Amino acid sequence: MTAATFQHLDIPTLAEWLDGDAPLTLVDIRDPASFAAGHIPGCRHLDNDSVPALLAEAPREIPLVVVCYHGHSSQQAAAWLAGQGFTDVYSLDGGFTDWQHRLPERVEA
Known part of the structure; x- marks a missing residue:
């Protein structure tokens, strides 16, 4: 039996996916106050x-x-979710901090 795995995703690729309206589930695992202060549009707090x-x-x-x-x-979290049966799981490299730094116009509060 192989361990469930995830892949790394860079910010430009995620931005392309969102621009192209690609179907995806986007979750943010930061604390509730940080999420409320700003998050990637379309993200749900987890x-x-x-x-x-x-x-x-x-x-x-x-x-x-x-x-x-x-x-x-x-x-x-991505590895755990892959173990729950999600077949195409990614961890965003640089996280929200890097997203906010590179794409401040794409942050929703």
């Missing part, structure tokens, strides 16, 4: 309380992108 809803609602066959502060803790 924490221990909202995981069951995500597992029940999100299609397993479309890309799932996990965002955190700097792209570190999202890797663990």
